[in-house]
Amino acid sequence: MSVPFIELKRFEDGFLDSWNAKVADLSANTRFIGGPEVENLEATLKQECGVSHAIGCANGTDALQLALRAAGVGKGDAVLLPDLTFWATFESVVNVGGDPVTVDVSAEDLQLDFDLFCKACDEHKPKAAILVHLYGWGSSRIQDFRNFAREKGIALIEDGAQAYGVTYNGKSIYEGAQLSTISFYPAKVFGAAGDAGAVLTSDDELAHRVRSLENHGRTTHYSYGLVGWNSRMDTFQAAYLNLSHPHLKARLESRRKSAEFYRQELANLPIRVVEAPAGYLENAYLNVLIVDSEKRPELEAALKDKGIGFGIVYPGPMSTQEASPAYLKAKVGGETAERICKSVLNLPLFPYMREEELGEVVDVVRKFYS
Numbered sequence: 001m002s003v004p005f006i007e008l009k010r011f012e013d014g015f016l017d018s019w020n021a022k023v024a025d026l027s028a029n030t031r032f033i034g035g036p037e038v039e040n041l042e043a044t045l046k047q048e049c050g051v052s053h054a055i056g057c058a059n060g061t062d063a064l065q066l067a068l069r070a071a072g073v074g075k076g077d078a079v080l081l082p083d084l085t086f087w088a089t090f091e092s093v094v095n096v097g098g099d100p101v102t103v104d105v106s107a108e109d110l111q112l113d114f115d116l117f118c119k120a121c122d123e124h125k126p127k128a129a130i131l132v133h134l135y136g137w138g139s140s141r142i143q144d145f146r147n148f149a150r151e152k153g154i155a156l157i158e159d160g161a162q163a164y165g166v167t168y169n170g171k172s173i174y175e176g177a178q179l180s181t182i183s184f185y186p187a188k189v190f191g192a193a194g195d196a197g198a199v200l201t202s203d204d205e206l207a208h209r210v211r212s213l214e215n216h217g218r219t220t221h222y223s224y225g226l227v228g229w230n231s232r233m234d235t236f237q238a239a240y241l242n243l244s245h246p247h248l249k250a251r252l253e254s255r256r257k258s259a260e261f262y263r264q265e266l267a268n269l270p271i272r273v274v275e276a277p278a279g280y281l282e283n284a285y286l287n288v289l290i291v292d293s294e295k296r297p298e299l300e301a302a303l304k305d306k307g308i309g310f311g312i313v314y315p316g317p318m319s320t321q322e323a324s325p326a327y328l329k330a331k332v333g334g335e336t337a338e339r340i341c342k343s344v345l346n347l348p349l350f351p352y353m354r355e356e357e358l359g360e361v362v363d364v365v366r367k368f369y370s
Contacts, residue, residue, distance in 0.1 A: 003348050003357045005309025006187055010352045012247050019193075022239050037238040042198075044245060045182075050175030051200045053207035056233035057214045060161045060183025063197035064092035066231060067179040068128060070199070070209040071155035073098045077127035078329055080120050082112040083317040083337035085132045089159055090318045093130070094327045101126065102319040104333025109277045110288070110340060111139035113333065114148075120332040121152060128155035133163035135313075136189075136285030137276035138173050146176060157181065160200075164190040165252045165283035173280075174200050184241060189255065189283045190248055196237035251351040255284035258353045262287050265362045269369045286313060287349045293342040300345070302368045308361055311346035 026032070038056050045054035057063050073079060075097035081089050083102040093100040103120045106113045112131055120126070131138075131145050139145060149156035158174070160166075161183035166173040174180045177200065184196035199210045209226070212218060217226030259282065263273050272290040276282040291299060303310050317337040319328060347361055 001356065001360045002307030003309060003361055004350075005311055005346075005348050006350045008186055008191070008350075010350070012250075015243065015247070018243055019240060022243060023236065026235055026239060031235050033232055033234055035235055037235045037242060038233055041233075041238040041241050044242070045198055045200065049172045049180075049200055051177075051180075052202040052204070053200065053210075055199045055207065055210045055214060056238060057197045057199060058231040058233060059195040060181060060185060060197040061088040061092055062214070062231040063161075063181035063183065063199050064088060064130070064157065064159060065096055066199050066210045066213050067157045067181055068092060068096045068098065069213050069228075070201075070206045071128050071157065071179060073128050073155070078124045080117060080124070080126045080129035081318070082130075082132050082134070083319050083331070083334050084110065084314065084340060085134060085159070085318060086161070086314065087318070087321065088161070089130055089132055090321070090324070090327075098127070099329035100318075100327060101330045101332065102317070102328065102334065104336050105340070106139070107336050107340070109137070109140050110134060110274060111137075112145070113336070114139070114141040114144050116333050117145065118148060120330075121148070121154060123332070124330055126154055128157060130157045130159050132159040132161075133166065133173055135274070135288050136162055137166055137280045137282045138163065138168060140277035140279075142168060142173075143176075146178075149178070155179070161185075161197075162188065162285045163283065164188065165248065167281045169279050177201070178203065179206060184237065189252060189285050190241065190244065192237040193240040194234075194237055196233050196241070198233075252283055254351045254353070255349060256282065258349055258358055259284035259287060261358050262347060262349075262362070265358075266365060269366065271365075271369070284349060286311070287347040288313075289345045289347065290340070290343050291345050293339075296343060296345060299365070299368055303364060306360070306364045308364055309348050312341075312344060313346050314341060314344075316341050 042054040079098040158177040158180040182198040184192040213228035214231040217228035219225040274288040
């Protein structure tokens with residue numbers, strides 16, 4: 001039995017009919033940009049994420065750039081970011097004129113290393129830092145990051161592209177952040193029908209700047225107080241997300257059940273099934289295995305042979321990418337990120353996985369190690 005790494009077509013009964021009807025209605029009434037669908041989504045985000053402001057935008061990368069610009073990052077400003085993340089985190093800093101400084105991650109939770117972060121702040125005096133909530137959980141020291149950044153006057157942007165639905169100590173991971181961002185890319189746990197994103201904050205002034213920047217820097221329709229760009233969320237994406245939201249709880253529960261199945265069934269193998277730190281309820285965005293780097297190619301081959309999809313998230317740190325040297329201001333550590341990239345492997349994990357699919361994946365992995 002083949003099992004895909006990700007499957008987006010397992011819609012709930014009636015979902016496609018509702019979506020097709022919504023598309024027909026929006027098209028017939030030419031409601032394409034903004035309007036009640038976007039407003040309703042933003043209201044949902046504010047309530048669910050525990051923030052005062054939610055501003056929809058075109059995609060998750062734009063969300064990061066809007067947050068950086070709102071925080072005042074510009075030409076020559078140093079910005080810290082983890083060496084283990086998606087390229088958008090790095091390129092967003094470059095795109096607003098900042099100078100990226102990569103910082104190594106913790107081998108325990110695979111998130112930004114707090115002690116190295118403090119060292120990097122002392123050495124490079126950053127204007128801002130990006131704390132990435134990677135894999136579907138966050139740092140065990142999230143509050144330390146927030147407190148330290150606040151004390152030092154460093155703008156802390158939390159990249160929550162992979163973190164929707166994650167809670168920490170019973171509250172949304174986005175609650176309490178100075179600025180945080182979301183990606184609604186279709187493969188995310190709360191995905192749209194195309195690209196979309198959002199910026200979250202409880203700071204009125206930051207929210208005002210983000211709202212202006214994502215709409216050409218407008219103060220009125222033909223007056224401009226800032227130089228922004230067009231990053232408005234289109235109505236179709238908001239509508240799709242609004243239709244999806246009532247099903248989100250079931251989708252998350254399904255994901256978490258599958259993630260727990262992997263933890264239980266793979267527990268006695270010579271691999272590490274990474275778990276979220278204490279206090280977190282993960283969203284089960286990704287299964288994360290740490291395997292022997294020398295054996296990983298053989299495990300990949302065994303999975304391919306049986307038609308089992310898998311991922312390598314991510315195959316290389318930011319500091320070692322081909323495009324990095326021209327922009328990288330500095331690198332603080334990096335050995336842990338490199339080691340993780342050589343040993344990480346992700347098994348299939350998506351909503352409504354069937355028991356036989358999960359069993360097939362586990363059976364292939366067990367046989368490999370037998």
